[in-house]
Amino acid sequence: MSVLDVKELSVRLGGRRVLHDVSLSVEAGDFLGLIGPNGAGKTTLMRAILGTVRVETGEIRIEGERLDRARARVGYVPQRTEFAWDFPISVEETVLTGLVRRIGWLRRPRHADYEAVAEALERVRMLDLAERPVGELSGGQRQRVLVARALALQPRLLMLDEPFTGLDMPSQEVLLELFSHLASEGRAVVMSTHDLLGAMHQCSRLCLVNRTVVADGRPAELKSPDIWMSAFHVPADNPLLRMLEVV
Amino acid sequence: MLSPFDFIEDLLNPDLRFLPKALLVSMMASLVAGVIGSYVVLRGMAFIGDAVAHAVFPGLAVAFVVQGNLVLGGAVAGVATAILVAVFSQHRRLKEDSIIGVFFVGAFALGIVIISRAPGYSGSLQQFLFGSITGIPDEDVIVVAVMGAILLLVAFLLHKEFVAVTLDREMARSTGLPVFALDLVLYIMVAIAIVISIQTIGNILVLALLITPAAAARLLTDRLGVMMLVAPVIGTGSALVGLYLSWSLDLPAGGTVVLVATAVFLLAWLLAPRHGWLARRARPALREEDPVAPSGGSAA
Numbered sequence: 001m002s003v004l005d006v007k008e009l010s011v012r013l014g015g016r017r018v019l020h021d022v023s024l025s026v027e028a029g030d031f032l033g034l035i036g037p038n039g040a041g042k043t044t045l046m047r048a049i050l051g052t053v054r055v056e057t058g059e060i061r062i063e064g065e066r067l068d069r070a071r072a073r074v075g076y077v078p079q080r081t082e083f084a085w086d087f088p089i090s091v092e093e094t095v096l097t098g099l100v101r102r103i104g105w106l107r108r109p110r111h112a113d114y115e116a117v118a119e120a121l122e123r124v125r126m127l128d129l130a131e132r133p134v135g136e137l138s139g140g141q142r143q144r145v146l147v148a149r150a151l152a153l154q155p156r157l158l159m160l161d162e163p164f165t166g167l168d169m170p171s172q173e174v175l176l177e178l179f180s181h182l183a184s185e186g187r188a189v190v191m192s193t194h195d196l197l198g199a200m201h202q203c204s205r206l207c208l209v210n211r212t213v214v215a216d217g218r219p220a221e222l223k224s225p226d227i228w229m230s231a232f233h234v235p236a237d238n239p240l241l242r243m244l245e246v247v
Numbered sequence: 248m249l250s251p252f253d254f255i256e257d258l259l260n261p262d263l264r265f266l267p268k269a270l271l272v273s274m275m276a277s278l279v280a281g282v283i284g285s286y287v288v289l290r291g292m293a294f295i296g297d298a299v300a301h302a303v304f305p306g307l308a309v310a311f312v313v314q315g316n317l318v319l320g321g322a323v324a325g326v327a328t329a330i331l332v333a334v335f336s337q338h339r340r341l342k343e344d345s346i347i348g349v350f351f352v353g354a355f356a357l358g359i360v361i362i363s364r365a366p367g368y369s370g371s372l373q374q375f376l377f378g379s380i381t382g383i384p385d386e387d388v389i390v391v392a393v394m395g396a397i398l399l400l401v402a403f404l405l406h407k408e409f410v411a412v413t414l415d416r417e418m419a420r421s422t423g424l425p426v427f428a429l430d431l432v433l434y435i436m437v438a439i440a441i442v443i444s445i446q447t448i449g450n451i452l453v454l455a456l457l458i459t460p461a462a463a464a465r466l467l468t469d470r471l472g473v474m475m476l477v478a479p480v481i482g483t484g485s486a487l488v489g490l491y492l493s494w495s496l497d498l499p500a501g502g503t504v505v506l507v508a509t510a511v512f513l514l515a516w517l518l519a520p521r522h523g524w525l526a527r528r529a530r531p532a533l534r535e536e537d538p539v540a541p542s543g544g545s546a547a
Contacts, residue, residue, distance in 0.1 A: 050421040071423045078417040087289055087414055088469045097411040101422040106404050133469040149418070 009058030033199035075155030140171030249495030281479030302328030304358030325438030378449030378501030
């Protein structure tokens with residue numbers, strides 16, 4: 001059974017159809033790069049999967065179940081700019097907010113919750129900075145805190161929205177490695193990115209999106225320039241194609 | 248000028264019963280405002296606080312005209328405006344601040360029109376706008392205490408949800424938290440915190456009780472828990488010192504309390520251990536991006 005199954009999804013935002021006929025399934029162990037130009041609907045696709053935008057038609061299943069029964073199995077890492085970095089809160093407390101729903105109304109975190117937090121911080125190698133206020137972290141560290149917050153729930157599906165934006169090369173490397181590792185442990189990892197080269201090298205699968213799925217396959221299978229030309233609306237002499245070694 | 252000892256004597260003087268009452272109400276209100284104000288400051292919703300502060304005015308006016316309880320009247324109007332703002336700001340075409348701008352001035356105007364219908368209104372208008380330490384009914388001490396206790400209890404019970412929503416709405420929504428309902432509860436809490444502070448401080452200045460102590464506390468600490476303890480301490484301390492100064496120098500109570508809180512804020516801004524002006528002058532600024540190793544010392 002696939003971890004994520006999207007069938008013939010279409011989404012309208014403000015009367016405009018942003019996505020149509022999107023079908024996609026992601027298996028455990030997949031590290032899927034979601035690629036497409038700005039406005040192609042990558043973030044909307046993620047939000048539809050998370051249930052934060054309304055789906056017009058189509059069906060989304062997490063391990064065969066509807067989202068409302070499977071929310072705790074989905075981890076989400078929004079773009080770094082969505083987070084209030086000036087908030088007076090430590091790394092550990094931030095990761096704990098990922099568990100607020102599981103802890104439940106009117107309850108305080110239990111020992112097991114703190115253990116889950118420590119484990120998640122260990123996974124992203126931030127345990128020694130647990131007490132640090134988040135405002136004092138570097139960009140790469142911030143991204144890792146957000147990943148840890150999503151990991152605290154031990155999700156089967158991890159979704160990352162442009163985790164590399166504004167990060168330098170070494171930070172990107174560390175994160176890319178972490179994400180492929182998380183996938184190799186049997187999670188499904190879905191990441192939207194503009195870093196085409198990194199995605200080509202590290203993702204086990206790429207999905208080119210522009211309002212719908214333009215192409216979907218292992219990086220080695222996506223060597224035809226036509227696919228990239230139609231996903232990004234670029235002419236055949238665009239340096240993008242040479243960079244990706246598809247011509 | 249009266250010595251603090253004389254002030255205590257006056258507080259115990261049975262002929263001046265209004266004085267301890269005013270002090271008690273101001274200190275309780277500042278305590279609650281310090282806690283709720285911490286959320287307001289961290290969410291950057293000072294403008295919403297301002298809006299609600301103005302919007303309670305028609306409620307006060309109606310309560311005054313029909314001789315009802317001012318605190319309850321203000322609470323009803325404040326909560327109604329808070330709900331209107333929350334509902335209308337879900338609409339994407341107009342930004343929240345425009346919505347607020349429309350509603351709070353409208354509500355304030357309504358208040359002025361209503362109160363002008365009452366005979367001899369100019370004296371009471373001044374009392375509403377600038378606060379007064381005399382004439383607080385006994386029942387209001389109870390109402391303020393009960394409402395304040397309820398607010399603190401709700402803040403305690405919903406604290407982790409408020410934090411999650413403030414940190415990252417997108418993530419909070421994706422985990423299934425009812426973000427809109429939590430916003431609404433917070434707006435209503437802000438409205439009530441303002442209403443219980445209004446009598447001694449006055450409608451114009453009440454926002455300071457919500458914002459200033461919490462903003463000063465934010466400068467003093469990077470821990471939310473500490474901030475939510477320090478803010479009410481600054482608030483109640485300002486209320487106490489302000490009322491003492493106002494009584495002994497014959498200054499308006501609301502204005503004096505707010506000026507004391509403002510002085511504390513300026514001191515914090517200058518002298519705060521990490522974020523203060525002096526501390527920042529003494530060492531190079533913290534960099535946003537640490538250019539050192541990508542793992543940032545996590546391997547240690």
